[in-house]
Amino acid sequence: MHEDVAEATTPSTTPAPDPLTTPRLFGYNAPMTKSCTPGFFPIDNDPPPPTTRATKPDTIVLRGASISLTSDVGAAFVADCARNREKIFSDSELREKYQIDDKAWTEIIANKALRLAVSIECQRRILNNDASREGAARQFTKAPAVLGKILENEQISPRSRIAAAQELRASAATGADRPSNEVDRIHIVINLGADERVVVDAPANPTPPRGISDGEDDPW
Secondary structure, eight states: OHHHHHHHTOOOSSOOOOTTTSOOOOSOOOOOOOOOOTTOOOTTSOOOOOOOOOOOOOEEEETTEEEETTSHHHHHHHHHHHHHHTTSSOHHHHHHHHTOOHHHHHHHHTOHHHHHHHHHHHHHHHHTTHHHHHHHHHHHTTHHHHHHHHHHOTTSOHHHHHHHHHHHHHHHTTTTTSOOSOOOEEEEEEEEETTEEEEEEEESSOOOOTTOOOSTTOOO
C-alpha cells in the first residue's frame, strides 16, 4: 500500500514549459474563405472594371446655337479670337461679326476649352507667319493717311513731300501691273512647204456670235 502511494506521488521528470521562453501566437485567426453572401466584399474578390464616361465635345454658343470648336464655324471663330488676341480684331468687331451679346460674351471668356484652342491657334499663326503678315497689312492701311498729312503739310521740305507723293502713287498702283483676265489661246502653225504656212491663233474657249445657231436646234 505504501508502495502504491509512493508511485502515485512520484514527480514527473518532464519539465514544465517556461512562459517567458515559449513562443506564443497572438492575434491569429483562421484563414478567411471566399463568401458568396450578397453585400459582403471578401478580400480575395477581383476589383470591378473601371467605368468609362462619354465626354461631350467642347462647344460654344453663337447666335443662340451650340457650335462645336472642331466644326468649320467653330474653327473660324477660334481663328478670329486669335486675331483678337493679336490686336488685329477688336472686341467690338468680333462681337458684331458673330452677334455676341453681353451674357454670351461672359460665357465665352470663361470657356477654358476655347482659351486653350485660341492659344494653340496663336502658336500656329506665329510659326507659319500669318500673324505678322496680317498685322503688317493692318498697319499698312494707316500709311496713306500718314503720307497724305506729309504731302499736305507745307512746312515740310519739298523733297519729303515729293517722296510721300511717290509712295502714295505706288500704293495706289499696287495690283495694276498684274495681268488682266487673260484668256487661254491656241496657237497652231502648219508648214505647207514653199514658204507657205497656215497659222491659227484663237481662244481656247471661243464665244459663239449672237444669232448663230450651234446646230442643235436644226430640224435637218
